[in-house]
Amino acid sequence: MSTLLKNGNVFTPNGFKKTNILISNSKVSLISTLDDTSFDNSIDCNGLYIVPGFADVHVHFREPGFFYKESIATGSLAAARGGYTQVCTMPNVNPAPADLKSLDVQLEIIKNDSVVHITPYATITSRGDGRSTLSKMADMADYVVGYSDDGKGVQTGELMEEAMIMAKSLDKIIVAHCEDESLLDGGYIHKGIYAENHNHKGISSESEWVQVARDVELAKKTGCKYHVCHISTKETVDIIRRAKAENVDVTCETAPHYLILCDEDLKEEGRFKMNPPLRSKEDRAELIKGIQDGTIDMIATDHAPHSQDEKSRGLQKSPFGIVGLETAFSLLYTHLVKKDIISLEKLIELMCINPRKRFPLTGSLYIENDTPADITVLDLSKKYKIDSKNFLSKGKTTPFDGEYVIGDILYTFVDGNMVYDYKNLPNYQK
Structure with missing residues (x-):
């Protein structure tokens, strides 16, 4: 299974760079052009930021x-x-x-x-x-x-x-x-x-x-x-x-x-x-x-x-x-x-x-060719209200319950597998 993240702002060793990411075989490839690129799924990341997990x-x-x-x-x-x-x-x-x-x-x-x-x-x-x-x-x-x-x-x-x-x-x-x-x-x-x-x-x-x-x-x-x-x-x-x-x-x-x-x-x-x-x-x-x-x-x-x-x-x-x-x-x-x-x-x-x-941890410091596909996709313009009732954790206690914040996680990939998709949250806010 391969996934293409298109037109995202990707965190590289040289700072953020607008490019495409192909996730395949648990690794990342940066692709400047999509000619002859094959993939199973694609996500439009225009305006989004892609960082190491x-x-x-x-x-x-x-x-x-x-x-x-x-x-x-x-x-x-x-x-x-x-x-x-x-x-x-x-x-x-x-x-x-x-x-x-x-x-x-x-x-x-x-x-x-x-x-x-x-x-x-x-x-x-x-x-x-x-x-x-x-x-x-x-x-x-x-x-x-x-x-x-x-x-x-x-x-x-x-x-x-x-x-x-x-x-x-x-x-x-x-x-x-x-x-x-x-x-x-x-x-x-x-x-x-x-x-x-x-x-x-x-x-x-x-x-x-x-x-x-x-x-x-x-x-x-x-x-x-x-x-x-x-x-x-x-x-x-x-x-x-x-x-x-x-x-x-x-x-x-x-x-x-x-x-x-x-x-x-x-x-x-x-x-x-x-x-x-x-x-x-x-x-x-x-x-x-x-x-x-x-x-x-x-x-x-x-x-x-x-x-x-x-x-x-x-x-x-x-x-x-x-x-x-x-x-x-x-x-x-x-x-x-x-x-x-x-x-x-x-x-x-x-x-x-x-x-x-x-610490001896998995993942990479930056996103570049052949680094592990442990990555996070961010929407820095999204404003939402923290509601502990929607937490996936069993714990619901936070001093920030009810606060409005800016910036949210849309997708999380571990070993190339999407382990979080914001659209699957109950009552997610578009």
């Missing part, structure tokens, strides 16, 4: 163990809807992938159910709790993208150093959720204006950045590749900026909600609760500077679905986590590109290029 290094698909929140099948459909062709699943599932037998459970589900490329993380510790002994890291090295206890910070420097030494010996990356539990004090939103005015317990910025500072020094000492998850504070941005200036092998991500919202936007609803929490407007401003100057390498969604019942319990009692795969590009294009904060090319760098430079 997005890559998200931080998602929670909840399977095995928590199928009622999300599954590999529904999570991967949500990823395809959002233009993602590669995602990396965090290991807070049951059984946690702390040894090869447990990891195999997840790998088998991925093989059978996913419509996108999924590479999982294994845990750092044997219980994924940031405190127990190391997992069977060496046994799993060939099957995972790296090691993380996401949801928990590694609580002692000694344990993190031990993990980094092992990861270094395996040429793998440590991916850290940085949170010092001794500084949490029962908090569940940012320790800032909203918490103070509404009598909520706050999570200090220090609980994040003190572990980042510790780990940067350990990465410098061990030479381990180190990546920081979902950074949210101005202090973290500064620590990572200085570490990079010292040539420490560190990268980091932030998430769309930290770039768009702050704690002043909070409402008394579970859809505004995630970890790290929405921080101050000063933190948000520094995160934006971080993506502009390259301190922040990539944007990941931290897609973390829960059931509607769980998220209906308000800020204090609902679990941490929101969904984001299906809205990330539209939100970032609307709030960052359309407002001239960053260029479209910079957004593609943050969502496509840099994740693949840092």
